Amino acid sequence: MAVPRFWREIPSRYNLIGSRCEKCNKVYFPPRYMCPQCRRVGKMLPHILKPRGKVITHTTIYAAASGFEEQVPYSLAIIELEEGPRILAQVTDCDPNDVKIGDEVEIIFRKLGEEGEEGVIYYGYKARKIEISNSS
């Protein structure tokens, strides 16, 4: 793929910038260019999301998507961010089979994959479980 396809999405992928409808205040991620509720009456503004959420559902992938072969098995989850939008992201830095529905996660910046040895390296967000410290 040509490089512009990747760099035009950088703000959202690196900094979790979604969009908010000025009229109904609903927050979207990935960003939308038209509010599905208000349509032409609404106006979309950039909105930086808080990088915190919880796991709604998850899977462990053994048959990888193209470009992810070296990462198997990897955990993929749908995460509901604190401000409402849901995103799909890998859960990293843990045993992929140790992810549970309800786990609290933070969204962090990571390398996602690459297009062979000479192609584009993809960066974006993954999720990491927040360990609830059990001070005893």
Add this chain to the structure above:
Amino acid sequence: MGQTKFGELWDVSFRQMMLEAGVRALEDAGIDGAHIDALYVGNMSGGQFIKQEHIASLIADHAGLVPLPSTRVEGACASGGLALRQAFISVASGIHDFVVAAGIEKMTDVLSEQATGALATAADQEWEVYAGATFPGLYALMARRHMYEFGTTEEEMAMVAVKNHHNACLNPCAQYHTEVTVEAVLRSPPVALPLKLLDCSPVTDGAACVVLAPAEEARKYTDTPVIIEGSGQASDTISLHSRSSLTTLKATVEAARIAYRMAGIEPKDVNLAEVHDCFTIAEIMAIEDLGFCRRGEGGKLTREGATQIGGSIPINTSGGLKGKGHPVGATGIAQAIEVVQQLRGEAGKRQVNGATVGLTHNVGGSGGTAVVHIFRRGD
């Protein structure tokens, strides 16, 4: 109606497959090319699977049907169902009388990784596939949530595969003529947990074709016409993560509501259904979304045997996508063929006795598109 055998058809090309299904359909209908007014062809991705776009013209050309209008219809794995609906609308509108609705996919001319990648383009490239999603992965996310909310088990999902492989053994056109056991499904290699290899439909070559005509015209050619009494189609977000519920496909619910209303029937009036079991969890969700049981009880209905041939609502008597095979663009048309065979009483060992009303349910992607048709024996 007519179809090719489904399977890994290495010795036949895309155009040979389409002609074989088309010729059988015309012979079955007792008409010839001179009767036909238009063609609609469901095909997900000739571009990716055989590097050939513009397949509508290719097919009209090689069928000797130039200069008839020929249109390709694309809605990922629902392409065939959408082609059927477009043909139905064009006949119902009065613009055309005899219309061919076909579907085709040639998936084994690329390596299986490439086929998986091509199928993944039905998901959101920028926000799902970019994060590492695969199609089994997306349905696994639904399966895990269904297990969490309703207590559905991996054994119940496995029972869908067991039933559909059994039915496929009774279908000469099916890709697989092998029985599987619950234990074999549970022990098969993990693909995207909780889904294992035998929870997944295969990569398949195949073509299927039906002919539509106004009911009064059809009666001139057959004593047992099958009438399309309801047709519904609906859309949802392309991304799975954008949906508020992960245990129902709203597009299916809406398409079914429209089709049931048009046909003037309720789910309890349906004698059999071909549903979109691209993964075992998809059949469990489909029978709930189509109203054959309450939300969350699809696993239970399967475990109790109600969805087997001889049960109260036989599902996927053809073997479904799982056992019959899933040449994505052809699937929606092949579902219609199975229902027509059943309603005519020509389904052999798969026959559901006394069936008069059948339903087909075809889904694109993770549920971004759904289309439902209701058929009634018309004699």
